[in-house]
Amino acid sequence: MTDRALLVVRAGALTTVQDRGRPGYAHLGVPRSGALDPSAAALVNRLVGNPPDAAVLETTLDGCALRPRSMVRVAVGGAPCPVTVGGRPAAWGAPVVVPAGELLEVGAATAGVRGYVAVSGGIAAEPVLGSRATDLLSGLGPAPLADGMVLPLGAPAGPPARVDGVPQPRPPAELVLRVTLGPRADWFTARAVRDLSTRAYRVSAASNRIGLRTEGPALERARPGELPSEGMVLGAVQVPPDGRPVVFLADHPTTGGYPVIAVVRAGDLPPAAQALPGTPVRFVPVRRR
Amino acid sequence: MRALLVGDDALLVEVSSGAEARDLHAELLRRRAAGALAVREIVPAARTVLLDGLADPARWAAELTAAQVPESTARARALIELPVRYDGPDLAAVAAHWGVTEREAVRIHAGTEFTVAFCGFAPGFGYLTGLPDRYDVPRRATPRTAVPAGAVALAGPYTGVYPRSSPGGWQLIGTTDAVLWDHARVPAALLAPGTRVRFVPVEGA
Numbered sequence: 001m002t003d004r005a006l007l008v009v010r011a012g013a014l015t016t017v018q019d020r021g022r023p024g025y026a027h028l029g030v031p032r033s034g035a036l037d038p039s040a041a042a043l044v045n046r047l048v049g050n051p052p053d054a055a056v057l058e059t060t061l062d063g064c065a066l067r068p069r070s071m072v073r074v075a076v077g078g079a080p081c082p083v084t085v086g087g088r089p090a091a092w093g094a095p096v097v098v099p100a101g102e103l104l105e106v107g108a109a110t111a112g113v114r115g116y117v118a119v120s121g122g123i124a125a126e127p128v129l130g131s132r133a134t135d136l137l138s139g140l141g142p143a144p145l146a147d148g149m150v151l152p153l154g155a156p157a158g159p160p161a162r163v164d165g166v167p168q169p170r171p172p173a174e175l176v177l178r179v180t181l182g183p184r185a186d187w188f189t190a191r192a193v194r195d196l197s198t199r200a201y202r203v204s205a206a207s208n209r210i211g212l213r214t215e216g217p218a219l220e221r222a223r224p225g226e227l228p229s230e231g232m233v234l235g236a237v238q239v240p241p242d243g244r245p246v247v248f249l250a251d252h253p254t255t256g257g258y259p260v261i262a263v264v265r266a267g268d269l270p271p272a273a274q275a276l277p278g279t280p281v282r283f284v285p286v287r288r289r
Numbered sequence: 290m291r292a293l294l295v296g297d298d299a300l301l302v303e304v305s306s307g308a309e310a311r312d313l314h315a316e317l318l319r320r321r322a323a324g325a326l327a328v329r330e331i332v333p334a335a336r337t338v339l340l341d342g343l344a345d346p347a348r349w350a351a352e353l354t355a356a357q358v359p360e361s362t363a364r365a366r367a368l369i370e371l372p373v374r375y376d377g378p379d380l381a382a383v384a385a386h387w388g389v390t391e392r393e394a395v396r397i398h399a400g401t402e403f404t405v406a407f408c409g410f411a412p413g414f415g416y417l418t419g420l421p422d423r424y425d426v427p428r429r430a431t432p433r434t435a436v437p438a439g440a441v442a443l444a445g446p447y448t449g450v451y452p453r454s455s456p457g458g459w460q461l462i463g464t465t466d467a468v469l470w471d472h473a474r475v476p477a478a479l480l481a482p483g484t485r486v487r488f489v490p491v492e493g494a
Contacts, residue, residue, distance in 0.1 A: 026330040026341065028478040029408040128472045138412050139453075140472065183293035183301045229409055229416070231332030231339025233299045255334050255409030263296030288347075289297045 003069040004121060004153040009103060010065035011145035016134035016209075017123050018058040018116075025129055026254040032234065033135035034250050036209060036273030037114055040078035040168065044118035047075035047095045049160040054122030055132040057145070059115040063106035064145065066117070070100045072153065073120040073160055077168055079112030079274060093168055095160045112171030112274035121154040136209050137251040171274035175203065177247065177264045178286045179237060184227065184259035188239070192219040196237075196245065196261060196283050204244070205277035210253075211238075211246040212272045214281055218243025219261065226257040235264035237283070245283070247272055290358075292350035295339070300346040302338050302353055307406050307418055313338050313353075314482060315361035333407045333482045335416070361483070366404070368485040371450065373399075373441050375490055377461035379429070383443060386426050395490060397424065398462065403448055403486040408478070413452035413470030415480035420446065432458030439465045441488065448488075450480070463488070 008015075018041060021034020035041035035058055042052045057064065063081055075095050076083050083090045086102040098104045106117055125132045125142040134141040145151075185193055201216035219239050232238070236248045238258045247264055249272070262283065264272070275281070290313075293301040304310050314333040317340070320326040326349075329342025343349055375395040384394035403419035428444045433456065436442070440451045442459030449459060452469035465488075469479050480486065 023329055023342070025412075026332045026339075027408060027482055028412055029410060029414050030412045129477065140412060180294070180296055183295045228335030228337075229407070230301060230334040230337040231330075231341065233295055233339070233341050235296060253409065254332060255407065260295070263299075265297065288294060 004155070005069045006119065006151040006153060007067040007069070008064065008145050008147060008149040008151065009067050011147050011149070012059050012064035013062050014060040015064045015145040016058050017055050017125050017142045018133050019055040019131055020053050021133045021250060022129045022131035026231065029254050030129065030140065031135050031137050031251050031254060033131065033133040033141065035116065036250055037078050037116065037270040039270055040116045043166060043168065044075040044077040044116045046161050048073045048118045048120045049156060049158040050118055050120065050122050051157055054118065054154070055125060057117040057123065059106060059117065061113055062108045063115055065103060065105045067103050068098050068100060072098050074098055074104060075118045076106055076115060078114050078116040079109035079171060081109045081115055082107035093166060113276060114273050119153055120156040124152040124154040135251050137253060172271045172279065175271060175275040175279050175281045176284060177268045177272060177281060178284050179262035179264050180288050181262045181285055185261050187221060187223045187259040188261055189220045189222045193261070195219060197285050201245070201281040203275045203277050203279040203281055207277065209249055209251040211248050212275070213246050214244050216244060219245065227259055229255045229257050232256045232260070233263060235266060235269055236260045237262045237264060249273060290354050292354050294346055294350065298343055298346060299339060299341040300343055300349055302340070304336060307335060310334070310336055310338055311404065311406065311483065312358050312361045316358045335406065366483045366485050368487065369479060370487050370489050371465045371467050372491045373463040373465045373488045375463040377441065377463045379460035380462045383426055383460050383462055387424055399488050399490050405480045405482050405484045405486065407482050411452055411455060413478040413480065414449055417448040417486055418446055420448070422446065426460055428458040429460060432456055436461065439467070441465055
């Protein structure tokens with residue numbers, strides 16, 4: 001077996017392979033998937049000299065531990081966390097060399113939720129429809145990491161970035177989500193539309209890669225029932241029968257029958273992916289560009 | 290036709306019937322193939338077509354609501370035959386709901402030409418229309434925790450085939466050995482929006 005590989009020593013709570021996903025297949029029922037915090041994933045790729053679409057690891061809250069079979073360069077970003085190599089502290093948000101057989105420990109996040117680990121050459125899992133992303137809704141792409149798994153690595157593409165580190169945004173203490181209203185705001189009462197923008201919501205612990213669920217006042221419907229299924233977009237604020245808004249993230253279903261009251265600006269979704277359960281959420285209506 | 294803006298770069302075009310949605314979808318695919326429409330996703334559904342990843346949705350909203358959409362011709366669309374054993378556990382319930390014998394229910398279902406109206410729920414799961422309204426059936430009161438791959442099922446106006454085992458509340462009338470989804474195959478999905486489908490009865494093995 002090739003020595004361009006990583007042994008998963010500790011998989012962590014949920015660590016998946018992610019890249020830029022598989023857009024373009026929604027009409028077949030295939031979610032876009034991909035890194036929830038694409039800018040963090042692109043940054044760690046750049047730090048190790050990978051192209052921006054190379055596959056990285058996305059960790060959830062408690063990191064992971066990996067042992068490369070040959071010397072690799074890695075960078076850890078996204079949610080800040082301690083990093084050690086062979087037990088010695090190493091830099092976060094900067095390129096780090098891990099010698100063959102040494103243990104890279106990506107610790108628990110000290111803020112935020114999703115960490116990103118880029119390895120020189122990228123994770124060379126088998127692509128499905130042009131992407132190596134793990135899609136937890138439909139089960140496409142590689143399985144989530146498990147202890148003892150071996151991940152193949154690609155050949156390093158280029159030299160690492162000539163920087164020692166790059167500032168990354170801190171995960172938010174309050175999540176401010178700019179939204180444009182519609183397409184189905186008319187399925188709700190005027191009061192519900194007002195409630196969405198004025199009442200306090202919190203990130204629910206039931207959030208996952210499919211959606212950011214919220215806790216807070218139920219939004220009142222002006223019309224009962226379900227819509228005939230219609231296409232759904234990333235960032236759609238869908239309101240299920242319990243009235244609590246759900247913001248669709250990368251693994252969201254491609255069609256759905258619950259009305260979408262508003263859509264979150266794409267630029268506000270990476271902070272949403274980093275918001276811990278309990279984080280206050282504010283929906284702020286803005287005009288379309 | 291009504292066009293609803295969705296976020297900053299998407300448009301949901303709403304029409305009044307499934308047939309109109311199919312015609313609009315075909316027209317949008319033609320325009321994209323001709324290089325006149327740059328868009329990331331064209332997602333047909335029951336009464337809508339979503340255009341996602343569109344540079345100027347407001348302009349397209351104006352253009353599409355003014356457009357004459359020609360009727361799509363059935364011959365232009367692929368026809369797939371799916372061999373099916375009509376051995377589903379809910380066949381008797383469906384026949385009773387239709388007020389016919391099981392044999393007659395099979396004859397009705399296998400005698401219908403279906404069209405994939407749209408996909409969703411799972412990769413390769415198509416919502417097939419073609420049965421007259423009087424054959425709509427309710428979902429099961431209690432969904433099954435596991436419906437096997439290849440199950441041919443009915444709910445509301447739709448027929449569907451489960452591409453892989455999953456929970457499901459549809460009424461199961463039969464089984465096919467056809468592989469609905471194989472990501473190593475080109476195309477991965479046997480059924481895409483617009484595909485015509487016939488179910489061909491085969492004897493149980």
